[in-house]
Amino acid sequence: MKISTSKTELQAALQKLSKATPTRSTLPILNSVLFDAQETETVLRTTDLEITIIANLPASIETPGSVAIPHQTLLDITNESPEDTRITLSANTNNKVEMVTDVGAYDIMGKPAEEFPAVPEIDNRKETGLSMEALRDMIKKTSFAVSRDELKPALTGVLFRFNKDNLTAVATDGHRLVCYNRSDYKADEYTGDIIVPRKFLNLLSGVLEGEESIQLWMGANHVTA
Numbered sequence: 166m167k168i169s170t171s172k173t174e175l176q177a178a179l180q181k182l183s184k185a186t187p188t189r190s191t192l193p194i195l196n197s198v199l200f201d202a203q204e205t206e207t208v209l210r211t212t213d214l215e216i217t218i219i220a221n222l223p224a225s226i227e228t229p230g231s232v233a234i235p236h237q238t239l240l241d242i243t244n245e246s247p248e249d250t251r252i253t254l255s256a257n258t259n260n261k262v263e264m265v266t267d268v269g270a271y272d273i274m275g276k277p278a279e280e281f282p283a284v285p286e287i288d289n290r291k292e293t294g295l296s297m298e299a300l301r302d303m304i305k306k307t308s309f310a311v312s313r314d315e316l317k318p319a320l321t322g323v324l325f326r327f328n329k330d331n332l333t334a335v336a337t338d339g340h341r342l343v344c345y346n347r348s349d350y351k352a353d354e355y356t357g358d359i360i361v362p363r364k365f366l367n368l369l370s371g372v373l374e375g376e377e378s379i380q381l382w383m384g385a386n387h388v389t390a
Contacts, residue, residue, distance in 0.1 A: 166202050166230025167255040170222055172246050172266075178220045179240045182211040184368050185218040186236045197233035199281040200254065202226050211236060212282055216365055219284075231278035232256040239264070242271055287384035291355035293327060294380045297373045299347055303334045304370045306345050311363040312338035322360040327352055355383045 179198065187195050190213070199210040200222075207222040234254075242264060246252065250267040260275040304323070312320035317339070326333040332350035336343050369390055373379065382389040 166200065166232055167228040167253070168200070168202050168207055168222075168224040168226050169251055169253045170207075170224040172243060172248060172250045172252055174223050175252055176240075176243050178209055178222050179236065179243060181220055181372075182209055182218050183236065183240065184371075185211045185213050185216045187213040194233060194276055194280045194282075196235060196237065197276055197281065198236045198239065199231065199233050199278060200256075201231040201278065202229050204229055210281070210284070214282065215362065216368065217284060218368075228255070230256060232260050232262060233276040233278055233281045234262055234273060235275075238273055242266075285387060287382065287387050287389065290382045290384040290387075290389070291353075292380060292382050293353040293355040294378045295332065295347075295350055297377055297379050299332075299349070300379060301370055301373045303332075303345055303347065304366045304373075307334045307336040307343045308363055308366050308370075310336040310338055310341050310343040314338070319360060322362040323366060324358060324360050326358050327356050329356055355381075357383070359383060359388065361388055 182198055186198070190196060195213060201208045201210070202224070204226070207224045207226060209220045209222050211218050243252065246266045247268060253265040254262060256262045256275055260277055262273040262275045264271040264273060307323050311323060315321065320337060320339060324335040326335070327350075329352045330348070330350070332347045334345045365388070379390060
C-alpha cells in the first residue's frame with residue numbers, strides 16, 4: 166500500500182476515528198486504525214467491538230493495499246507535522262509502515278489487515294430517516310436519564326420506538342424515567358423498537374450538524390448511521 170494525503174485530511178479523519186478507539190483493550194489490534202486503499206478510494210476504520218466508525222480519506226493512491234496502523238502513534242506524528250505538509254504512507258508485505266512528511270520520515274510497525282475485526286454483516290436491514298434537529302433534540306432530552314450500571318444492559322441505552330406516524334424515545338435508570346414523543350415523524354421501511362447505547366448516541370450527537378436529514382439502517386442487533 167502507498168497513499169498520499171494532506172495533514173488536514175488525515176488529522177480530521179483520525180480525530181473522528183478516535184471516538185471508537187479504546188484506551189485499554191485486551192485485543193491490541195483495536196488500538197489501530199485500518200487503512201484499506203482500493204483503486205478509487207481509501208477507507209479508514211476503527212472499532213471497540215461495540216461501535217465501529219468508518220471514514221473516507223481523500224488521498225492519492227499509488228499502490229492499493231491494506232494495513233492496520235497504531236492510531237495514537239499516527240495521530241501524534243500527524244499533529245506535530247507542519248500545517249501544509251503532505252503525508253505519504255507506505256506499507257510493505259511485512260506490514261512495516263513508512264510515514265513521510267515534509268520534515269521527516271518515520272518507521273511504524275503495523276499489523277496485518279486480516280487481524281482487524283470485520284464489519285458485521287447486517288441481514289435484512291431496513292431504512293428510516295429523520296431530521297438531524299429532531300434526533301439531536303431527542304438525544305439531548307433523554308440520554309441524561311440513561312443508567313450507568315453495566316449490570317443492567319437494557320437500561321444503558323435509549324429505547325426508540327419507531328411507529329408509522331410518530332417516534333418515541335424512552336430512557337430510565339430505575340429511579341427516573343423520561344419519555345419524549347415526536348409526532349412529526351413518518352416511517353419509511355422500518356417500524357419497531359430498538360435500544361441504542363448511550364455511548365453511540367453521545368458520539369452521534371457530536372457530529373449532528375445542520376438541519377438536513379440523517380438516514381438510519383436497522384438490523385436485528387445493529388444500527389448504522
